[in-house]
Amino acid sequence: MIHERSLAAAKTHITIAVVNQHLQSHPQEWLATVNCLGLIDHPKLIKLIGYCTDDDHKIFVYEYMERGSLENNLFRRRFYTGPLAWNLRIKIALGAAKGLAYLHKPESTVMCQDFNSTNILIDSI
The missing domain is CATH 3.30.200.20 (Phosphorylase Kinase; domain 1)
Structure with a gap:
Protein backbone atom coordinates (compact mmCIF):
# COMPACT_ATOMS: atom_id res chain seq x y z
CA MET A 1 0.00 0.00 0.00
CA MET A 65 -18.98 1.34 -0.44
CA GLU A 66 -19.94 -1.25 2.17
CA ARG A 67 -23.71 -1.32 1.62
CA GLY A 68 -23.59 -1.35 -2.18
CA SER A 69 -26.05 0.45 -4.42
CA LEU A 70 -29.35 1.99 -3.44
CA GLU A 71 -31.06 -0.32 -5.93
CA ASN A 72 -29.69 -3.41 -4.18
CA ASN A 73 -30.80 -2.07 -0.81
CA LEU A 74 -34.30 -1.40 -2.08
CA PHE A 75 -35.09 -4.22 -4.49
CA ARG A 76 -32.69 -7.16 -4.52
CA ARG A 77 -33.52 -10.04 -2.22
CA ARG A 78 -29.88 -11.02 -1.87
CA PHE A 79 -29.08 -7.64 -0.33
CA TYR A 80 -32.47 -6.79 1.12
CA THR A 81 -32.43 -6.52 4.90
CA GLY A 82 -35.83 -4.91 5.27
CA PRO A 83 -37.15 -1.46 4.41
CA LEU A 84 -34.75 1.44 4.78
CA ALA A 85 -35.77 3.75 7.61
CA TRP A 86 -37.16 7.08 6.46
CA ASN A 87 -34.39 9.07 8.16
CA LEU A 88 -31.83 6.96 6.23
CA ARG A 89 -33.74 7.48 2.96
CA ILE A 90 -33.68 11.25 3.52
CA LYS A 91 -29.97 11.14 4.33
CA ILE A 92 -29.27 9.18 1.12
CA ALA A 93 -31.43 11.54 -0.98
CA LEU A 94 -29.69 14.62 0.44
CA GLY A 95 -26.25 13.13 -0.15
CA ALA A 96 -27.15 12.22 -3.73
CA ALA A 97 -28.53 15.72 -4.33
CA LYS A 98 -25.36 17.33 -2.94
CA GLY A 99 -23.18 15.18 -5.21
CA LEU A 100 -25.32 15.96 -8.25
CA ALA A 101 -25.30 19.69 -7.44
CA TYR A 102 -21.50 19.60 -7.25
CA LEU A 103 -21.28 17.94 -10.66
CA HIS A 104 -23.71 20.40 -12.25
CA LYS A 105 -22.38 23.63 -10.75
CA PRO A 106 -22.17 26.41 -13.36
CA GLU A 107 -18.38 26.34 -13.71
CA SER A 108 -18.27 22.55 -14.05
CA THR A 109 -17.63 20.81 -17.34
CA VAL A 110 -19.07 17.53 -16.02
CA MET A 111 -22.59 16.39 -16.83
CA CYS A 112 -23.98 13.36 -15.02
CA GLN A 113 -25.95 11.38 -17.60
CA ASP A 114 -26.66 8.22 -15.65
CA PHE A 115 -28.17 9.26 -12.32
CA ASN A 116 -30.17 6.32 -10.99
CA SER A 117 -30.44 3.97 -8.03
CA THR A 118 -27.74 1.62 -9.33
CA ASN A 119 -25.22 4.50 -9.30
CA ILE A 120 -26.06 5.79 -5.83
CA LEU A 121 -23.73 3.91 -3.51
CA ILE A 122 -24.15 3.69 0.25
CA ASP A 123 -21.33 3.50 2.78
CA SER A 124 -21.63 1.94 6.23
CA ILE A 125 -23.70 4.89 7.60
Missing part, protein backbone atom coordinates in the same frame (compact mmCIF):
# COMPACT_ATOMS: atom_id res chain seq x y z
CA ILE A 2 1.39 3.40 -1.00
CA HIS A 3 0.21 6.71 0.46
CA GLU A 4 -1.41 8.71 -2.35
CA ARG A 5 0.26 12.05 -1.59
CA SER A 6 3.74 11.27 -0.27
CA LEU A 7 4.21 7.96 -2.15
CA ALA A 8 5.58 6.52 1.09
CA ALA A 9 4.31 3.21 2.41
CA ALA A 10 0.94 3.77 4.07
CA LYS A 11 0.21 2.25 7.47
CA THR A 12 -3.52 1.91 6.94
CA HIS A 13 -5.37 -0.30 4.50
CA ILE A 14 -8.45 0.61 2.53
CA THR A 15 -10.97 -1.65 0.88
CA ILE A 16 -11.39 -1.08 -2.84
CA ALA A 17 -13.86 -1.95 -5.57
CA VAL A 18 -12.49 -2.95 -8.97
CA VAL A 19 -14.82 -2.30 -11.91
CA ASN A 20 -14.12 -3.76 -15.34
CA GLN A 21 -15.72 -1.40 -17.86
CA HIS A 22 -15.44 -3.60 -20.99
CA LEU A 23 -15.29 -0.44 -23.08
CA GLN A 24 -14.05 -0.41 -26.62
CA SER A 25 -13.61 3.34 -26.80
CA HIS A 26 -10.87 5.27 -28.48
CA PRO A 27 -7.79 5.97 -26.35
CA GLN A 28 -8.66 9.69 -26.33
CA GLU A 29 -12.14 8.97 -24.89
CA TRP A 30 -10.69 6.68 -22.23
CA LEU A 31 -8.09 9.30 -21.25
CA ALA A 32 -10.77 12.01 -21.08
CA THR A 33 -12.88 9.79 -18.78
CA VAL A 34 -9.91 9.10 -16.50
CA ASN A 35 -8.97 12.78 -16.38
CA CYS A 36 -12.55 13.79 -15.59
CA LEU A 37 -12.95 11.22 -12.81
CA GLY A 38 -9.57 12.16 -11.41
CA LEU A 39 -10.64 15.80 -11.02
CA ILE A 40 -13.81 15.05 -9.07
CA ASP A 41 -13.25 15.63 -5.37
CA HIS A 42 -16.36 15.83 -3.20
CA PRO A 43 -17.27 13.95 -0.01
CA LYS A 44 -20.57 12.74 -1.54
CA LEU A 45 -18.97 11.35 -4.70
CA ILE A 46 -17.03 8.13 -4.87
CA LYS A 47 -13.31 8.57 -5.33
CA LEU A 48 -11.35 7.11 -8.22
CA ILE A 49 -8.23 5.61 -6.68
CA GLY A 50 -6.64 4.27 -9.85
CA TYR A 51 -7.12 2.74 -13.25
CA CYS A 52 -5.55 0.29 -15.67
CA THR A 53 -5.98 -0.24 -19.38
CA ASP A 54 -4.72 -3.06 -21.55
CA ASP A 55 -6.18 -3.25 -25.06
CA ASP A 56 -9.96 -3.63 -24.61
CA HIS A 57 -9.74 -4.23 -20.85
CA LYS A 58 -10.40 -1.03 -18.95
CA ILE A 59 -10.44 -1.18 -15.17
CA PHE A 60 -11.30 1.48 -12.59
CA VAL A 61 -10.35 1.16 -8.93
CA TYR A 62 -12.73 2.99 -6.59
CA GLU A 63 -13.17 3.32 -2.88
CA TYR A 64 -15.46 0.56 -1.63
